[in-house]
Amino acid sequence: MLFSLHFSLPPAITPLPFKPLSHVPHHHHTLNMLPSPPVLKSPLCSTMEHFTLNHHGKEEGLDGGVEVDQTLPLGLRRETMPRHVAVIMDGNRRWARSRDLPVRSGYEAGVRSLRTIVELCCKWGIKALSVFAFSSDNWFRPKVEVELLMSLFERGMQEDTGIFFRENIRISVIGDLVKLPQALQELILNLEETTKNNTHFQLIVAVSYSGQYDVVQACQRLALKAKHGHIEPSDIDISLIEQELETNCSEFPRPDLLIRTGGEFRISNFMLWQLAYTELFFAQSLWPDFGEAEFLKALLAFQQRQRRYGC
Structure with missing residues (x-):
């Protein structure tokens, strides 16, 4: 299902150092006090044998043996690996239509691609992956398609919540979540709470999300703080705004690399603030066809x- 993480690890195995992610509280429980447009969402998965952390912070398999592969493909350099990769997973429906398959088949194939990319991120030392699963504009798609996406996401979380703890993966869901079905909202909050102390890798799923929504809700929060005398308008700067963006859930809130699949050359209202100095890579592959070879090509590029960060 959506969140089935069963990673099969290769033989060459060494411990992978990591720095724990700091936990910054989310704003989901207060979103209903601020009007905001709809936003995005996304699922995750992977296929490796289980690993956990011992009390010394080393990564171990369930039998106590270290099971994290640090081997990088030829050409990749660990010192210049991106810490945070963001992905616009475009092309699921086109993939299905080109094969005369129902739209559902396209989304299910897309989940398989996501599993592969999550596995590779964990194996190659990338610390965070953000995926644009469901945008604010996606609410205007046919009702049956919206319900399909919501049901796939909900079912995946129901079945696989415990796996993220075993894999030491933290899940964060960002977006205007009050627009989601109540049962799904509760599942998301439970999943975030269950995995909030996991430190090996973070998956950030953008659901009912848009970059404009994120900036607007941050400004609204700052306006409320100013209204109540907690800050002065002159105090507002880049740092304060970033503290209110929904990506404050991550130690690495600004993606180093954005990948968009599907042959389109635009960012479609995704993380507009956070992508200010992000490197962009546009792949021709439709998302269900995006695998290890394509991901490696993006990382090498x-x-x-x-x-230059604007310089």
Whole structure:
């Protein structure tokens, strides 16, 4: 299902150092006090043998043996790996239509691709992956398609919540979640609470999300703080705004690399603030066809670039 993580690990295995992610409280429980447009969402998965953390912070298999593969494909350099990768998973429906399959088949194939990318992120030392699963604009799609996406996501979480703890993966869901079915909202809150102390890897799923929504809700929160005398308008700066963005749930709130599949050359209202200095990679592959070879190509392209951060 959506969140089935069963990682099969290769033989060459060494411990992977990591720095625990800091937990910054989410705003989901207060979103209903601020008017905001709809937003995105996304699922996750992977296929490796289970690993956990021992009391010394080392990564171990369930039998106590270290099971994290640090081996990188030829050409990749660990010192220049992105810490945070964001993905616009475009092309699920086109993939299905090109094969005369129902739309559901396209989304299910897309979940399989997501499993692969999550596995590779864990194996190659990437610390965070953000996926654009369901945008605010997606609410205007046919009702049957919206209900399908919601049911797939809900079913996956119901079945696999415990797996994220065993894999030491933290799940964060960002977006205007009050627009989701109440049962799904409760599942999301439970999943975030269950995994909030996991430190090996973070999956950030954007659901009912848009970049404009994120900036607007941050401004509204700052306006309320100013109204109640907690800050002065002159105090508002880049740092304060970033503290109110929904990506404050991550130690690495700004993606180093954005990948968009499906052959389109746009960012479609995704993380507009956070992508200010992000490197962009546009893949021709439809998302269900995006696998290890395509991901490696994107990472190699990233490592060949000289990041200037506006300079």
